[in-house]
Amino acid sequence: xxxxxxxxxxxxxxxxxxxxxxxxxxxxxxxxxxxxxxxxxxxxxxxxxxxxxxxxxxxxxxxxxxxxxxxxxxxxxxxxxxxxxxxxxxxxxxxxxxxxxxxxxxxxxxxxxxxxxxxxxxxxxxxxxxxxxxxxxxxxxxxxxxxxxxxxxxxxxxxxxxxxxxxxxxxxxxxxxxxxxxxxxxxxxxxxxxxxxxxxxxxxxxxxxxxxxxxxxxxxxxxxxxxxxxxxxxxxxxxxxxxxxxxxxxxxxxxxxxxxxxxxxxxxxxxxxxxxxxxxxxxxxxxxxxxxxxxxxxxxxxxxxxxxxxxxxxxxxxxxxxxxxxxxxxxxxxxxxxxxxxxxxxxxxxxxxxxxx
Amino acid sequence: xxxxxxxxxxxxxxxxxxxxxxxxxxxxxxxxxxxxxxxxxxxxxxxxxxxxxxxxxxxxxxxxxxxxxxxxxxxxxxxxxxxxxxxxxxxxxxxxxxxxxxxxxxxxxxxxxxxxxxxxxxxxxxxxxxxxxxxxxxxxxxxxxxxxxxxxxxxxxxxxxxxxxxxxxxxxxxxxxxxxxxxxxxxxxxxxxxxxxxxxxxxxxxxxxxxxxxxxxxxxxxxxxxxxxxxxxxxxxxxxxxxxxxxxxxxxxxxxxxxxxxxxxxxxxxxxxxxxxxxxxxxxxxxxxxxxxxxxxxxxxxxxxxxxxxx
Numbered sequence: 001x002x003x004x005x006x007x008x009x010x011x012x013x014x015x016x017x018x019x020x021x022x023x024x025x026x027x028x029x030x031x032x033x034x035x036x037x038x039x040x041x042x043x044x045x046x047x048x049x050x051x052x053x054x055x056x057x058x059x060x061x062x063x064x065x066x067x068x069x070x071x072x073x074x075x076x077x078x079x080x081x082x083x084x085x086x087x088x089x090x091x092x093x094x095x096x097x098x099x100x101x102x103x104x105x106x107x108x109x110x111x112x113x114x115x116x117x118x119x120x121x122x123x124x125x126x127x128x129x130x131x132x133x134x135x136x137x138x139x140x141x142x143x144x145x146x147x148x149x150x151x152x153x154x155x156x157x158x159x160x161x162x163x164x165x166x167x168x169x170x171x172x173x174x175x176x177x178x179x180x181x182x183x184x185x186x187x188x189x190x191x192x193x194x195x196x197x198x199x200x201x202x203x204x205x206x207x208x209x210x211x212x213x214x215x216x217x218x219x220x221x222x223x224x225x226x227x228x229x230x231x232x233x234x235x236x237x238x239x240x241x242x243x244x245x246x247x248x249x250x251x252x253x254x255x256x257x258x259x260x261x262x263x264x265x266x267x268x269x270x271x272x273x274x275x276x277x278x279x280x281x282x283x284x285x286x287x288x289x290x291x292x293x294x295x296x297x298x299x300x301x302x303x304x305x306x307x308x309x310x311x312x313x314x315x316x317x318x319x320x321x322x323x324x325x326x327x328x329x330x331x332x333x334x335x336x337x338x339x340x341x342x343x344x345x346x347x348x349x350x351x352x353x354x355x356x357x
Numbered sequence: 358x359x360x361x362x363x364x365x366x367x368x369x370x371x372x373x374x375x376x377x378x379x380x381x382x383x384x385x386x387x388x389x390x391x392x393x394x395x396x397x398x399x400x401x402x403x404x405x406x407x408x409x410x411x412x413x414x415x416x417x418x419x420x421x422x423x424x425x426x427x428x429x430x431x432x433x434x435x436x437x438x439x440x441x442x443x444x445x446x447x448x449x450x451x452x453x454x455x456x457x458x459x460x461x462x463x464x465x466x467x468x469x470x471x472x473x474x475x476x477x478x479x480x481x482x483x484x485x486x487x488x489x490x491x492x493x494x495x496x497x498x499x500x501x502x503x504x505x506x507x508x509x510x511x512x513x514x515x516x517x518x519x520x521x522x523x524x525x526x527x528x529x530x531x532x533x534x535x536x537x538x539x540x541x542x543x544x545x546x547x548x549x550x551x552x553x554x555x556x557x558x559x560x561x562x563x564x565x566x567x568x569x570x571x572x573x574x575x576x577x578x579x580x581x582x583x584x585x586x587x588x589x590x591x592x593x594x595x596x597x598x599x600x601x602x603x604x605x606x607x608x609x610x611x612x613x614x615x616x617x618x619x620x621x622x623x624x625x626x627x628x629x630x631x632x633x634x635x636x637x638x639x640x641x642x643x644x645x646x647x648x649x650x651x652x653x654x655x656x657x658x659x660x661x662x663x664x665x666x667x668x
Contacts, residue, residue, distance in 0.1 A: 056602055
């Protein structure tokens, strides 16, 4: 993930720094506001830790080892803004002292690993998954691991895009690339393949493992960024609220008129039929299996044949009405099944209540 | 100087491995024990630091210059190199960095090895497929038959040009950074960064982080050496190894946090209010100005020659 100097055009490097300056400013202010004078030692420790995490080799099942970045881990333990500064600092030390990652490419490397990675892993994955989860719950460790996986994948995607844009944006008079030579279609899959498999798995294992260890052995450290979180899970009834289940169905129901855009009926299946015939003709095939041919018109006496009244002047109206009637019929059927299930459940419970005294 | 360096950092400590990517996240998947490899990585960090501190104290051209001047001029050359479109020009700049290394009395063989071993060699491997006409279209200069689904395959002039350009540019950039790292002691480098308008807060954090790294590195080495001394025979399953790494990373986090609390209390008790203060910086000398002018001329010549060569 560390892009060395020479792979990126100076324009791209400048864009990377321009993107990071506001992020650094916001992160610095946020961190100072939360931890006040303790910010310098805490951030320095976090940076040193980030550097050292990249040094720890994690065994991979095939007998080799790889190492993690740890940005999401730091975001979970010390907060996402501390992670921005910590990883940036670690990258600065690596670039200046050890030649790992470029000096000009520093802004871009920071953007990938210090901004995108903790932001995606923490705000898009870890936070939403742990809204009502207790501090010691295994779900929290799993969410952190998934955040690590998503974070490093997002960073790899950004890295692939940045490298892949170089030959298209910056090339010589004869089209020869001046910087990284691979196009987006080659760079992105190469980066993602490596990171969705090995590096992603390592990041997942390390983030999950460290959070699980802290849950077992060092809860105070985990409390730094989780001040108001209860230790145990909220004892709310298990299961998903019913509106979460119904919302996607309603969404799909309102999306059904999309079929009209194609002017071909619901989800364009009438097109499919004519398309199939056209396909056969194009390949000089005229044979439709006789069974298909015979039973094709079997259901033509249905109420809304072809999601339409028969030979209606307004196919769109017919289509919408048939959709409403169909949705209502299915809803009634589902509710009937649920009601029947509830009746059966109540019947089954009654004898046990009576038997207990 | 060249003879004294091994005494500080013995060869077994400096043994590196050619990896696919120096950061290790893509390549460097040599079979081996994770404990050994972590210890080797820690040793590499320590030895790099020791060698850098040692050579930065030696007599030489670059060691005598003001760190601020070095930072600014090297940055200028770095930017100029990134604008150059001809591999030959970059080769010339690379020769200049070699000359600067020689004048600074750095061990040349080691300097070249440290620059080339990781990044440019890796780059060469990575851009190799890009020299084929499948990736970079153009005039085929080295035909290699018709084995790719019956298509004509060969190396294109455009592809070779691009590969040479990127490899030389990567080598020049790496040389400049290594040159700076080897001839500037860390405190001076930090002072220079502050001098060139990097925010104080950031410089303070880098400086503290650097010391913490060295401190925590010994913690890691202790933990892993203890682990190694308890492991008779193989390292066990990958899963067990992963839990060991996770536990040691977690323990390290706990120790690091405890340390930061202590350092924070120590800082507050000494009157720290969250502002970074530094001692006055040194003034630039005549040598610094000469060097700066020389670098400016080099940059101008580089860009000029590159433009004259044209497209």
